[in-house]
Amino acid sequence: MSDFLTTSLFGASATVAAVCSLLVVTRRNPIYAALNLIILFGAMAVNFWLLGAEFLGFMQLLVYAGAIMVLYIFVIMLINPRDDRLPDEGGMAERGVAAGVAALIFTLLLTTIQGADLTWIKEKLPAATAFRESRDAALAELPLLTREQLIESYGLTESEAEAALPAAARRSSLEVRARERVRTDYQDQVKSLAIDFNTLDADAARQLHGTEPVFDGQTAEEVWATHGQTRSFGLKLFTDHLLVFELASVLVLIAIVGAVHLSLRPRRRKRAQAAEVRATDLPLQPEEATHV
Amino acid sequence: MYSLEACLLVSAILFSAGVYGVLARRNILIVLMSLELMLNAVNLALVAGGRVMTFVEPASAHTGQIFALIVIAVAAAEAAIGLSILLLIWRRWQTIDLRDLCRMHS
Numbered sequence: 307m308s309d310f311l312t313t314s315l316f317g318a319s320a321t322v323a324a325v326c327s328l329l330v331v332t333r334r335n336p337i338y339a340a341l342n343l344i345i346l347f348g349a350m351a352v353n354f355w356l357l358g359a360e361f362l363g364f365m366q367l368l369v370y371a372g373a374i375m376v377l378y379i380f381v382i383m384l385i386n387p388r389d390d391r392l393p394d395e396g397g398m399a400e401r402g403v404a405a406g407v408a409a410l411i412f413t414l415l416l417t418t419i420q421g422a423d424l425t426w427i428k429e430k431l432p433a434a435t436a437f438r439e440s441r442d443a444a445l446a447e448l449p450l451l452t453r454e455q456l457i458e459s460y461g462l463t464e465s466e467a468e469a470a471l472p473a474a475a476r477r478s479s480l481e482v483r484a485r486e487r488v489r490t491d492y493q494d495q496v497k498s499l500a501i502d503f504n505t506l507d508a509d510a511a512r513q514l515h516g517t518e519p520v521f522d523g524q525t526a527e528e529v530w531a532t533h534g535q536t537r538s539f540g541l542k543l544f545t546d547h548l549l550v551f552e553l554a555s556v557l558v559l560i561a562i563v564g565a566v567h568l569s570l571r572p573r574r575r576k577r578a579q580a581a582e583v584r585a586t587d588l589p590l591q592p593e594e595a596t597h598v
Numbered sequence: 599m600y601s602l603e604a605c606l607l608v609s610a611i612l613f614s615a616g617v618y619g620v621l622a623r624r625n626i627l628i629v630l631m632s633l634e635l636m637l638n639a640v641n642l643a644l645v646a647g648g649r650v651m652t653f654v655e656p657a658s659a660h661t662g663q664i665f666a667l668i669v670i671a672v673a674a675a676e677a678a679i680g681l682s683i684l685l686l687i688w689r690r691w692q693t694i695d696l697r698d699l700c701r702m703h704s
């Protein structure tokens with residue numbers, strides 16, 4: 307895909323996600339919030355695809371939009387809250403405090419993103435190569451003082467020149483400052499680079515670092531290139547990250563058992579017992595008691 | 599334009615919207631949805647960071663995506679348990695208002 311296409315797709319999906327996130331938290335009716343959330347999950351799946359995570363994008367659609375949101379909509383329809391039974395939302399003061407806290411957290415995140423020192427990543431970007439080359443050229447042009455220059459210009463004896471040569475003092479202060487400026491210029495140039503996903507080149511990265519073969523003598527990247535992203539993802543998941551995968555499966559199993567336990571319990575209760583519980587525990591909205 | 603910073607910015611916007619939803623809303627359903635929103639925001643940051651790390655250190659390919667997958671599993675578990683508790687609350691008190699639940703201790 308061309309750079310323009312990926313950039314505009316990212317811009318569109320990011321805008322949709324941001325707008326839908328605001329709609330989710332402001333809609334009064336939960337069904338509208340749920341529908342907005344489904345659109346948001348779709349936009350996030352597009353984001354994942356653009357970031358090279360095809361499998362995760364499909365999982366996002368299947369699990370989030372397909373399973374979790376259907377569960378939400380089932381629950382909304384099961385309890386079917388009429389408009390007059392929806393909770394009254396808080397007044398402006400309550401919303402203002404919540405918005406203030408959210409804005410504070412947003413500012414914190416923004417400062418962290420902008421203040422993070424990512425120079426060690428940016429130095430490996432293809433765009434940084436030109437800066438590095440110009441820095442090396444500039445450094446090579448700055449002369450190093452030789453033994454003869456030390457003797458002639460600074461009036462040292464031969465043995466003093468020999469002793470001074472390996473030390474940092476063999477450079478004049480002007481030279482040191484010039485070198486320092488070349489280095490800081492390079493640092494500033496690298497810092498100003500953006501980590502642009504359009505220019506990330508996996509080939510360049512592979513030349514920088516060798517990788518261990520993970521499967522059939524192939525590295526994860528070679529598997530990626532020949533068998534697709536999902537296969538290399540699965541290899542990584544079931545080799546390097548097996549424990550966390552198994553822990554997640556145990557967690558989901560516990561959640562299933564818990565959900566079944568929680569939602570089956572009232573049916574086993576005897577009718578009279580349940581009626582008694584309802585009669586005693588319903589002082590909040592007594593007129594609703596006949597509704598059960 | 600399509601940079602790591604932009605992805606993290608989108609992630610921060612979604613996360614802050616989720617924080618607002620959890621704090622301001624009194625409808626349990628929408629609070630749960632805001633939690634899902636926050637988890638999804640973290641997923642985007644994980645995948646974007648993982649993509650950059652794939653470039654810096656190819657041996658760590660997919661790590662961000664794998665953690666995002668685990669977060670999806672955790673979100674599914676959270677939604678199942680949260681919605682069952684919500685159903686229990688509804689059966690017992692016929693309310694999805696968080697303020698009513700504050701009276702439970704008295």
